[in-house]
Amino acid sequence: MSKILSVNAGSSSLKYQLYETPEFDVLASGQIERIGKEDAIVTITTNGDKHKKTVSVLDHQAAVATALEDILKYSEIESLDEIVGVGHRIVHGGEIFSESVKTTDKVVQDVEDLSQLAPLHNPANLTGYYEFKKALKSAEHVFVFDTAFHQTMEAKAFMYPLPYSYYEKYHVRKYGMHGTSHKYVANRTAELLGKNPKDVNIIVCHLGNGASLSAVKAGKVIDTSMGFTPLSGVMMGTRTGDVDPAVFPYLLEQTGLDPQELIDVYNKESGMLGVSDISNDARDIEEATEAGVPRAILTSEMYAYRIANFIGSYLIQLGRVDAIAFTAGIGEYDKGVRRRIIEIVSEALGIVFDYELNAKVRGVEVELSKPNSKTKVFIVPTDEELVIAQDTQRILGI
Numbered sequence: 001m002s003k004i005l006s007v008n009a010g011s012s013s014l015k016y017q018l019y020e021t022p023e024f025d026v027l028a029s030g031q032i033e034r035i036g037k038e039d040a041i042v043t044i045t046t047n048g049d050k051h052k053k054t055v056s057v058l059d060h061q062a063a064v065a066t067a068l069e070d071i072l073k074y075s076e077i078e079s080l081d082e083i084v085g086v087g088h089r090i091v092h093g094g095e096i097f098s099e100s101v102k103t104t105d106k107v108v109q110d111v112e113d114l115s116q117l118a119p120l121h122n123p124a125n126l127t128g129y130y131e132f133k134k135a136l137k138s139a140e141h142v143f144v145f146d147t148a149f150h151q152t153m154e155a156k157a158f159m160y161p162l163p164y165s166y167y168e169k170y171h172v173r174k175y176g177m178h179g180t181s182h183k184y185v186a187n188r189t190a191e192l193l194g195k196n197p198k199d200v201n202i203i204v205c206h207l208g209n210g211a212s213l214s215a216v217k218a219g220k221v222i223d224t225s226m227g228f229t230p231l232s233g234v235m236m237g238t239r240t241g242d243v244d245p246a247v248f249p250y251l252l253e254q255t256g257l258d259p260q261e262l263i264d265v266y267n268k269e270s271g272m273l274g275v276s277d278i279s280n281d282a283r284d285i286e287e288a289t290e291a292g293v294p295r296a297i298l299t300s301e302m303y304a305y306r307i308a309n310f311i312g313s314y315l316i317q318l319g320r321v322d323a324i325a326f327t328a329g330i331g332e333y334d335k336g337v338r339r340r341i342i343e344i345v346s347e348a349l350g351i352v353f354d355y356e357l358n359a360k361v362r363g364v365e366v367e368l369s370k371p372n373s374k375t376k377v378f379i380v381p382t383d384e385e386l387v388i389a390q391d392t393q394r395i396l397g398i
Ligand code: AMP
Pocket: 207, 208, 209, 210, 237, 280, 281, 282, 283, 286, 328, 329, 330, 333, 334, 335
């Protein structure tokens, strides 16, 4: 039995889960939000008991110290030396990493260098790594990359039709995100179909506050909706997804905003929030849609329409779709979103959908299609933290 920590360090938050092998029982699960503030929110859940406090956590070093103190205080472990493996979520692995890896000086330097492709994320992920490395003397570390699973895309799918030199000089291409989730859900969906991943074609719809779709053929991603950054693809909670790129310079001129301010609007004030003027939370949009609020109805219709278009294009590239899997907050919990998407794509895919069941279930692994459905539909709750811990165990051999 060994204890493994799964870590997701963001710029102002730290999330972690402590597991015990071989069953991967969760011993503790916690998060620290508002790092850098006097009133950071610190929570830890152990054995179903949630402990919450508001304290000053001024930097990542303090966040890691707070997390480890809480783990010692509230979980069953007696010494931090019991934690022998730490898996870190790293957002960008560029073209270097197509698998999770054990950290070495070279690996860490490569991830540092890749910060130019993910300036907001990789440095924060690395800060988490540096602090846990200092604090946990007996642990070895593994990096698990959000981009890795998508590295199987062929050049015809990942290249943008820009001058080729921009790819060579500036590494501009499609990378994709949420790879850990896409990988887990695609493999699990193959299991639910009772098939080897090599024998099935699956479309994964990861619909959370950030959202991306992937087309997985024979266990390999052939295309995904996010691109060079997480801004592209489908409409999201606050992000635009795809918009004609020429709108950007036009809006700079019209609004008088500077490029950073406008890209902030694209990232933080658009999507469901921007169109509806109500909320970025799908629950609020669903409620307002049911109440007949016109802008909420438009938001819901746009959201489904744009996702359905990606499903359609993936159907063409895959030729045959064995299953569609819904995952992440919206995919797992929002019956209205699932219904609207399936209503659009069911005829083309030969889906016989169990609308009654869809309206009843939330957050559980379940098949939503009827036995005579040509393409099956599932909810497959994602568990990125668990995949990070499992990769850590496998790679470290602990
Ligand atoms: P995630 O990024 O995977 O944590 O997903 C977060 C999103 O899931 C939130 O923005 C909500 O819009 C959505 N969500 C969570 N719970 C529900 C629910 N019960 N019904 C509809 N949407 C939900």
